[in-house]
Amino acid sequence: MKKIILSILVLALVGAAGTYYYAFVYSKNRKFDMVNAEAMTIEANALVKAFQENETEANKTYLDKVLLISGSVSATDQTQTGDRTLTLSSDDPFAGVMVTLDSTEAAAINMNDKVTVKGFCKGFLSDVVITGAIIVK
Template identity: 45%
Template structure:
């Protein structure tokens, strides 16, 4: 009887270890592999400014294809390229996109479509793990 209990416990521990190993080593979702919703930078900013709670329900942690005009280019503390897509109605706001890889030959005034994960709104809408789609 004790051997059966020990065997069952051993199987449970091994299965638990296998599941933990799988989950720990699972690669995060890639933005390219996830269906996205298309929206303009102005419409996205307007949605968050009008009702942030409702916009969070709609867009937070979703993949978005955001199109707009590049307002600003910079680098963050990790050396990643960060660009801001302008919101037509509000020069102080926009969509801040942290790029996965730098985009060659992009300049202020260029019209781009950027795909990334929406992380919320803090003066600007924040997108992470972004790639250029158009």
């Protein structure tokens, strides 16, 4: 009987420790592997057009997905925390794809460069917003 109670206690302790590790240690330190993540490929102009024509449908297709987006750099800037941003132009001069680069991304980017970026699609405000991105080429 004692053995059974002891076994249950040990199992409960291991379970609690595992849950704690997963929730508060592993989840805090794990970094998404953007380099090897599967991605949907799309041109910047087509992505903007998809959101402008039917935002609900575009959200169903692209929201929170990893996208591989090609386009021409029309602006470079940085966030208030210093992460670099770049905007990929579309046919609409008032809307583009605003990409926030991952803080580890060091590749040099200049205006009018043709680039391919890979990052998370977070939805559409004035521009389609992409975060955590890396430069693929």
